[in-house]
Amino acid sequence: MDYSVYKEKSIEGRYITMESIGSCLSKLSTAPIPIGDSVNGVEIKAFKLGSGDKKVLMWSQMHGNESTTTKALCDMFNFLGSNEPLAKNILKHSTLMIVPILNPDGAIVYTRENINKIDLNRDAKNLSQPESRALRELFESFEPDFCFNLHDQRTLFSAGKTNKPATVSFLSPASNKDRHITPTREVAMKLIVAMDSMLQNHIPGQVGRYDDGFNDNCVGDTFQKFGAPTVLFESGHYPGDYSREKTREYIFWSLLEALKTIVENRIDCFKTGDYFSIPNNQKLFFDVLILNPTIVNPEIETGHAVGIRYKEVLDGDKITFKPEIAEIGPLEEFYGHQTIECIDNKDFGFRTSQKEILDLLLNFNK
Numbered sequence: 001m002d003y004s005v006y007k008e009k010s011i012e013g014r015y016i017t018m019e020s021i022g023s024c025l026s027k028l029s030t031a032p033i034p035i036g037d038s039v040n041g042v043e044i045k046a047f048k049l050g051s052g053d054k055k056v057l058m059w060s061q062m063h064g065n066e067s068t069t070t071k072a073l074c075d076m077f078n079f080l081g082s083n084e085p086l087a088k089n090i091l092k093h094s095t096l097m098i099v100p101i102l103n104p105d106g107a108i109v110y111t112r113e114n115i116n117k118i119d120l121n122r123d124a125k126n127l128s129q130p131e132s133r134a135l136r137e138l139f140e141s142f143e144p145d146f147c148f149n150l151h152d153q154r155t156l157f158s159a160g161k162t163n164k165p166a167t168v169s170f171l172s173p174a175s176n177k178d179r180h181i182t183p184t185r186e187v188a189m190k191l192i193v194a195m196d197s198m199l200q201n202h203i204p205g206q207v208g209r210y211d212d213g214f215n216d217n218c219v220g221d222t223f224q225k226f227g228a229p230t231v232l233f234e235s236g237h238y239p240g241d242y243s244r245e246k247t248r249e250y251i252f253w254s255l256l257e258a259l260k261t262i263v264e265n266r267i268d269c270f271k272t273g274d275y276f277s278i279p280n281n282q283k284l285f286f287d288v289l290i291l292n293p294t295i296v297n298p299e300i301e302t303g304h305a306v307g308i309r310y311k312e313v314l315d316g317d318k319i320t321f322k323p324e325i326a327e328i329g330p331l332e333e334f335y336g337h338q339t340i341e342c343i344d345n346k347d348f349g350f351r352t353s354q355k356e357i358l359d360l361l362l363n364f365n366k
């Protein structure tokens with residue numbers, strides 16, 4: 001199957017809002033189901049597809065600036081509208097309830113939180129925000145057999161203690177403080193193993209496992225506690241792909257693999273033990289790691305390196321990446337998505353496009 005056929009051409013990059021996915025959603029044969037309004041009065045929409053007995057609830061962009069999975073959902077909508085046998089099989093044996101953007105106000109201003117500055121993924125107990133209540137009410141009325149909680153993670157994560165970025169990470173959230181392996185958690189673990197096995201053929205070593213500390217303010221932990229196997233998806237960095245178009249494709253494949261596993265009744269073909277072989281996410285990456293920066297600025301101690309992380313800034317309808325110094329030190333165990341070694345004090349090994357980084361170094365401690 002050729003992904004490019006199904007890739008929704010009307011959207012790309014990181015800035016994705018209800019407006020930008022409008023043309024994708026208008027192609028759907030099913031009418032949107034209003035599930036509530038955001039703080040700013042934007043209608044939150046769910047889409048019901050398929051008519052099978054296995055019910056899957058998915059929501060994306062509960063964090064407004066985490067849009068990769070929303071793009072992948074649009075691609076999946078296109079696929080499900082095709083004549084592919086897998087598409088037909090998914091729609092025959094499952095009913096999907098999909099919320100492409102749960103936090104439309106946060107999406108517009110490109111923030112994690114909603115417009116009241118509340119993190120909706122820490123609001124599962126209080127349900128203080130209309131977006132949180134909309135999702136909870138949908139969960140209660142739909143009674144899903146499976147939940148997919150769709151997110152993005154920062155570029156800092158590696159898959160284990162390696163120089164491989166965690167391009168995709170998963171978690172079967174804990175449902176109690178002791179992080180017991182309940183039957184519900186096991187189902188989610190097996191689905192993750194199914195997706196990991198597929199992904200290893202495409203991005204070997206670039207799949208990570210997210211931290212499973214229990215927090216009942218988190219939606220995934222709560223739904224898992226209520227007995228619905230819940231999988232957390234985290235879209236991460238693929239080398240050179242700050243627009244997350246490659247990761248988008250791997251999320252598309254992951255969603256299909258999980259649905260395929262569900263509708264073909266193959267969950268028990270996978271082993272819980274293999275879930276624990278997926279390496280834990282580690283925070284080992286900087287966006288840029290600068291070696292030997294002393295040559296540029298003698299204020300920086302000899303032997304130290306500079307770790308730069310990009311801050312994502314909304315500029316019109318584009319996201320720009322503004323470098324900031326995150327850490328200075330030996331940084332021996334760290335990696336850079338880009339590594340710059342300062343060689344001489346004339347051009348410092350920098351290209352003109354990296355002038356912003358050069359200025360950061362020159363102005364450090366001045």
Ligand SMILES: [Zn+2]
Pocket residue numbers: 063066151152
């Ligand atoms: Zn998130």
